[in-house]
Amino acid sequence: MRNLLIFISKYNAFFFFVIFFTLSLILVIRNNSFQRASTLNSSNRLIGQAYERYNTLQKYLRLAQVSDSLAAENAKLRNQLKTSFYNGKVEQRTINDTTTLQQYTFIVAQVVNNSIHQKNNSITIDKGKMHGIEEGMGVICSSGIVGIVDNVSTHYATIKSLLHQDIKISARITESQAFGSLVWGQENYNPRFASLKDIPNHVDVKKGHHIVTSGYSSLFPAGISIGQVKESRKKSGEISSDIRVVLSTDFSTLAYVYVVKSTMAAERQAVETESQTEND
Amino acid sequence: MIRIIVSNLIRFSLLVFIQVFLLKNIGYYNLSVPFLYILFILLLPFETPNWLLFLLSFLLGLTVDSFYDTLGVNAAACTVLALVRVIFINLTVQRLSFEIEPEPKLGIMGFRWFFFYASILTIAHHTILFVIEDFSFNDFYYTLIRIILSSLFTVFLMLVAEFIFYRQKER
Numbered sequence: 001m002r003n004l005l006i007f008i009s010k011y012n013a014f015f016f017f018v019i020f021f022t023l024s025l026i027l028v029i030r031n032n033s034f035q036r037a038s039t040l041n042s043s044n045r046l047i048g049q050a051y052e053r054y055n056t057l058q059k060y061l062r063l064a065q066v067s068d069s070l071a072a073e074n075a076k077l078r079n080q081l082k083t084s085f086y087n088g089k090v091e092q093r094t095i096n097d098t099t100t101l102q103q104y105t106f107i108v109a110q111v112v113n114n115s116i117h118q119k120n121n122s123i124t125i126d127k128g129k130m131h132g133i134e135e136g137m138g139v140i141c142s143s144g145i146v147g148i149v150d151n152v153s154t155h156y157a158t159i160k161s162l163l164h165q166d167i168k169i170s171a172r173i174t175e176s177q178a179f180g181s182l183v184w185g186q187e188n189y190n191p192r193f194a195s196l197k198d199i200p201n202h203v204d205v206k207k208g209h210h211i212v213t214s215g216y217s218s219l220f221p222a223g224i225s226i227g228q229v230k231e232s233r234k235k236s237g238e239i240s241s242d243i244r245v246v247l248s249t250d251f252s253t254l255a256y257v258y259v260v261k262s263t264m265a266a267e268r269q270a271v272e273t274e275s276q277t278e279n280d
Numbered sequence: 281m282i283r284i285i286v287s288n289l290i291r292f293s294l295l296v297f298i299q300v301f302l303l304k305n306i307g308y309y310n311l312s313v314p315f316l317y318i319l320f321i322l323l324l325p326f327e328t329p330n331w332l333l334f335l336l337s338f339l340l341g342l343t344v345d346s347f348y349d350t351l352g353v354n355a356a357a358c359t360v361l362a363l364v365r366v367i368f369i370n371l372t373v374q375r376l377s378f379e380i381e382p383e384p385k386l387g388i389m390g391f392r393w394f395f396f397y398a399s400i401l402t403i404a405h406h407t408i409l410f411v412i413e414d415f416s417f418n419d420f421y422y423t424l425i426r427i428i429l430s431s432l433f434t435v436f437l438m439l440v441a442e443f444i445f446y447r448q449k450e451r
Contacts, residue, residue, distance in 0.1 A: 013334075013362075014363070017334065020337070021360065024338065024353075024356035026352070027355060032351060
């Protein structure tokens with residue numbers, strides 16, 4: 001005890017300092033709003049940091065649940081996207097004219113599936129039976145012809161693209177009025193080219209001649225662009241020349257197509273079959 | 281003895297008066313702020329007992345604080361100043377080698393000793409004062425510049441004041 005007192009009295013300055021300095025610091029913190037606020041804040045920050053560390057750890061442990069819930073939410077949000085809704089609106093233009101009867105109407109459809117690199121290519125569109133699409137209708141686009149409707153469901157239809165071995169389209173060369181049939185896929189699998197058959201040898205076919213639909217079938221209106229002649233080769237011993245055609249339709253960027261609805265197709269078919277049976 | 285008490289009382293009042301009514305309004309853009317009132321602690325006699333020294337420092341700080349509306353800041357700085365004073369005097373002055381009632385004054389101790397004494401104590405005081413005032417080390421360079429410039433100003437004023445009184449005594 002005595003030693004302690006001696007020690008204290010020897011270093012009394014230090015103890016006085018401690019006492020008075022503590023006193024003044026207490027005064028500072030209790031009576032000055034800024035210092036009080038910053039003291040409390042720093043202690044809060046310390047506690048906050050501790051909580052933050054803890055939360056980071058907890059967050060990591062719950063990562064799987066969180067990602068599951070996020071994925072679920074994503075799916076939910078995706079369901080609400082505009083693109084997930086089926087567009088049921090039919091854009092069909094019909095002009096009511098009493099002097100000329102409307103023979104063809106067009107149904108706008110969006111391409112939802114497309115292929116060009118197969119042997120038999122097909123296209124799916126987002127319009128079907130509900131919108132008046134039937135099997136065997138012709139399909140065109142703004143730059144040329146596309147193909148023929150193959151199968152139809154309520155909301156969708158598949159199209160045998162022009163790039164299909166079964167498709168034969170009646171075509172005419174504008175410059176010479178000669179007609180033949182346009183085919184694809186015989187020794188040629190390039191989606192940009194097709195060949196025109198059955199053009200007689202005597203017809204003069206030059207590079208750059210335009211090829212359009214003939215209108216002989218009820219599928220397409222006459223005069224729809226198909227393409228241009230790339231080259232024409234006359235083979236000896238054959239009656240028809242081999243014509244290579246650059247297609248005007250770019251199948252790789254197809255987005256919107258028009259389905260051609262012929263209002264008189266049934267009548268025409270009926271009369272044609274009648275005459276055929278008469279001939280037989 | 282009574283003469284010392286009276287002269288110190290007068291000095292206390294005078295320095296506080298100058299500090300809170302004159303020097304409070306002087307300053308260079310809040311960068312260089314003089315605190316001349318600490319001269320009172322500097323000029324207390326060597327024989328002042330430690331408890332009285334600390335008590336007087338604390339009271340002086342509180343008085344100035346109450347005028348500055350910064351309760352405790354100057355008191356803390358003055359307490360530190362008192363401790364530095366005790367240490368400095370212990371290191372540099374042999375107590376017994378003085379005549380009666382020596383005081384740490386420019387005229388008695390010489391310019392060199394007084395200059396170091398004033399500079400070190402002022403820097404200690406100002407450092408504590410500005411650090412506690414800022415209460416963070418965020419703008420430490422700004423605080424440092426304030427400490428240095430304010431110390432220069434205060435020491436300058438102290439020397440001026442001491443020269444004035446020194447000459448008066450000589451006459």
